[in-house]
Amino acid sequence: MDSQKLTLFNRIKDSDIYFSFIKSPTAIVSTFILIVIFFCSFFVEFVTPYNPFDPSSLSLMDAFTPPSWTEDGLAKFILGTDGQGRDMLATILYGSRISLIVGFSAVLFALVLGVGLGLSAGYFGGKYEMFVMRFTDVQLTVPSILMALLVDGIARGIISRELHDEMAIYVLIFAIGISEWPQFARVSRAATLVEKNKDYVSASTIIGVSNIIIMFKHILPNIMRPVLVIGTIGLALAIIAEATLSFLGVGVPPTTPSLGTLIRLGNDFLFSGEWWITFFPAIFLVILAFSINLLGDWMRDTLNPKLN
Amino acid sequence: MTFLKIKNLSVNYEMRRETVYAAKKVNINVEKGEILGLVGESGSGKSTVGNAIINLIDEPGKVSGGSIILDGTDIYENPENILKLRGKKIGLIFQDPQTSLNPILTIGEQLIETIQTHLKLNTEEAKNRAINLLKEVGIKDAETRFNNYPHQFSGGMRQRVVISLALCCEPELLIADEPTTALDVSIQSQILDLIKRLTKERNLAVILITHDMGVISETTNRVAVMKNGNLVEIGPTKEILTKPKEIYTKALISSVPPTNKKINRFKIIEKENKNEGETNIKILNRWSKKEIIEQDLVKVKNLSKTFDDNFFTESSKNSVMAVDDVSFAIKEGESFGLVGESGSGKSTIAKMIVNLYSPSAGDIDFDNVCITKIKSNKEMMKFRKQIQMIFQDPYSSLNGRLKVKDIVSEPIKLHNPSISSKDLDNYIYDLLESVELTQQSAERYPHEFSGGQRQRISIARALATQPRLLVCDEPTSALDVSIQAQILNLLKDLQEQLNLTILFISHDLPVVRQMCDRIAVLKNGKLCEISETEKLFEKPSHNYTKELLNLMPKIESIYN
Numbered sequence: 001m002d003s004q005k006l007t008l009f010n011r012i013k014d015s016d017i018y019f020s021f022i023k024s025p026t027a028i029v030s031t032f033i034l035i036v037i038f039f040c041s042f043f044v045e046f047v048t049p050y051n052p053f054d055p056s057s058l059s060l061m062d063a064f065t066p067p068s069w070t071e072d073g074l075a076k077f078i079l080g081t082d083g084q085g086r087d088m089l090a091t092i093l094y095g096s097r098i099s100l101i102v103g104f105s106a107v108l109f110a111l112v113l114g115v116g117l118g119l120s121a122g123y124f125g126g127k128y129e130m131f132v133m134r135f136t137d138v139q140l141t142v143p144s145i146l147m148a149l150l151v152d153g154i155a156r157g158i159i160s161r162e163l164h165d166e167m168a169i170y171v172l173i174f175a176i177g178i179s180e181w182p183q184f185a186r187v188s189r190a191a192t193l194v195e196k197n198k199d200y201v202s203a204s205t206i207i208g209v210s211n212i213i214i215m216f217k218h219i220l221p222n223i224m225r226p227v228l229v230i231g232t233i234g235l236a237l238a239i240i241a242e243a244t245l246s247f248l249g250v251g252v253p254p255t256t257p258s259l260g261t262l263i264r265l266g267n268d269f270l271f272s273g274e275w276w277i278t279f280f281p282a283i284f285l286v287i288l289a290f291s292i293n294l295l296g297d298w299m300r301d302t303l304n305p306k307l308n
Numbered sequence: 309m310t311f312l313k314i315k316n317l318s319v320n321y322e323m324r325r326e327t328v329y330a331a332k333k334v335n336i337n338v339e340k341g342e343i344l345g346l347v348g349e350s351g352s353g354k355s356t357v358g359n360a361i362i363n364l365i366d367e368p369g370k371v372s373g374g375s376i377i378l379d380g381t382d383i384y385e386n387p388e389n390i391l392k393l394r395g396k397k398i399g400l401i402f403q404d405p406q407t408s409l410n411p412i413l414t415i416g417e418q419l420i421e422t423i424q425t426h427l428k429l430n431t432e433e434a435k436n437r438a439i440n441l442l443k444e445v446g447i448k449d450a451e452t453r454f455n456n457y458p459h460q461f462s463g464g465m466r467q468r469v470v471i472s473l474a475l476c477c478e479p480e481l482l483i484a485d486e487p488t489t490a491l492d493v494s495i496q497s498q499i500l501d502l503i504k505r506l507t508k509e510r511n512l513a514v515i516l517i518t519h520d521m522g523v524i525s526e527t528t529n530r531v532a533v534m535k536n537g538n539l540v541e542i543g544p545t546k547e548i549l550t551k552p553k554e555i556y557t558k559a560l561i562s563s564v565p566p567t568n569k570k571i572n573r574f575k576i577i578e579k580e581n582k583n584e585g586e587t588n589i590k591i592l593n594r595w596s597k598k599e600i601i602e603q604d605l606v607k608v609k610n611l612s613k614t615f616d617d618n619f620f621t622e623s624s625k626n627s628v629m630a631v632d633d634v635s636f637a638i639k640e641g642e643s644f645g646l647v648g649e650s651g652s653g654k655s656t657i658a659k660m661i662v663n664l665y666s667p668s669a670g671d672i673d674f675d676n677v678c679i680t681k682i683k684s685n686k687e688m689m690k691f692r693k694q695i696q697m698i699f700q701d702p703y704s705s706l707n708g709r710l711k712v713k714d715i716v717s718e719p720i721k722l723h724n725p726s727i728s729s730k731d732l733d734n735y736i737y738d739l740l741e742s743v744e745l746t747q748q749s750a751e752r753y754p755h756e757f758s759g760g761q762r763q764r765i766s767i768a769r770a771l772a773t774q775p776r777l778l779v780c781d782e783p784t785s786a787l788d789v790s791i792q793a794q795i796l797n798l799l800k801d802l803q804e805q806l807n808l809t810i811l812f813i814s815h816d817l818p819v820v821r822q823m824c825d826r827i828a829v830l831k832n833g834k835l836c837e838i839s840e841t842e843k844l845f846e847k848p849s850h851n852y853t854k855e856l857l858n859l860m861p862k863i864e865s866i867y868n
Binding site: 019198199208209218221 | 324695
């Protein structure tokens, strides 16, 4: 072994994960698509000249312009415009930003909650573990969309109408997160049960390291592989769940539309021939979720400890 | 004519970073009626040669040159040849009898299936043949046992069934890959006797792959020594073991712990770490060395431990008595050995002493304080510091996500939070050098080290709290003999210089003889006898001890 100092970059370049990444065309393509989508969504102000939420820049004269390659299309609106004359491409990118924020936050919320409970349940065992795991079993019997609808309904009851639109996005994150955490709890508990019987945990106990430090410094980094895989696939699920809720009208309000809201709004025009208003947000959602899932599949295969 | 002729066999594994040559131009001949031992340390290519004979080399490995001629047929000339030979002319015995039988089929079904695949017999004839085979390998009551499932057999019996499966179709060549490594000594000798008997009765050619020199000396006619894919030496067993020509063979034999005498240190001819010279125990100047007082450091009094699975049933029904009323005392400064076969409760006792398990009954006194009754965490920390442990498996005993530096510094920082970062670094370097690792090791991750080096890191971590008692739970059973010799030497040096008391747990009697002053023998959780090491080996008083000593494979038996 040469004594050269390994920088972080060199370690990544040298790792088996990087090697399997450059050998997998699906992983490369899906990562590329995701990077483009993330970049365009979060820097949308610099990507497109239109701001669909600035009423002064909109002109009703432009409403219902079909995509640019069709007969009546205009070159300045590549994917056409909706009923209020907003550019579809800009609207989709602004919408996908909200979808991504909701998706990431919901997964993060579910991950912290689920891993925290699963890790501690697996580590401490006993009655506490029984209670936590039976609770996840009960929650898994309720379909996650129903769960999210329930949370949304309760939130509507508690929060006043004026506040509701402002709070909608937080309610949505909470609703999706709370419906996804049992997956994380189960996976991290199972991985913890394997890790806690390894000798390095015994060694730390004998040294006198406290339970909290053993859990977070020793076990947590060793169970992150399966959790990350579940997290990636969970991200796609969360984005779709957000779209479903918004499509049903209980998600984010139409004033700040997400992808699901756009699909719902466009749905009304589908039968009057303005197909592009709902078609493009839908296709965009499919590509986004599909890319995340492909990346998740690749991660599952690569990070699977059984195959190493 | 030679029965099996391996000529210039080369096997390559094309890996991502490099090509690994698992076998390099190996030439071996095997005659009928002889047992050829194939011996070497891990990674020497001994199993690769065995697998190449039956064409079972895993991807990405491939045979890149040479030929294997069995009874005049070249195995690699035509891919169909091997299909005809495998199972029919060549029988195989694997290491682990737990996994080489299908758990959902009775052994009868498995035998009949194998017989009918190769021979044209109807079910009745196949059944008769199977029962005869079971009788031949020494399974009593074969007619009834025929309908049992694998889990109803003990480990040794299961290995007998595996052998009967291998013998189904009258093979002429038997390949046994570590057939007794997973078994206890008493069962090991039965299985080896069986293989020897079958070789004679059936005029088989046998290739016995093993790392155990004792097994080699007691079983084989000829032996081939392998290292890094090269054939080092081949010849009659007696000649190789008594008058080895090559340096590597000499090193291998000198690192095997002798069973008939106690030696002071192992002679190390080839070293894993290249730094030469006397061991330099640098932590000595930091060590607050305690003078050895004439006293019992550890007193174990009527200790018992039951494990019960009382989730659905009443607790008394499913409980297992792992340790049953065991009492002994360890004097300060001595090495105390705990010996027993698997399931004897030796590891459970160790885990109770280091306070990982709490006993069901009885007490453990450390330095005249009862440590099993301590409730407060603060009180316990004082003792945690003084009792440390080294584990069996060097791969699971280090957290792979932490650098060696962080692994070793954890106990130091915990017990001395005010240590300055410069002093901490120096302390870590001193510890690493004391276990003969370089300072650069501190910045690396555990996966960059070999098994022996990992065990050294584990020892460094245990020494970081300056313990008085070091519990070693089979510290070398996962290591090769030459590495084992180095680790045992290191432990001896450390004990001498640092006045450590050692509790040494092992199933390997020769190793215990080299390491310990007094030995306790355990069987099924009960204590059989405690006595001075030399007395135990020369004049054992308990019948079980006599049996164990009698059955252990002895490398010296070759001289008789």
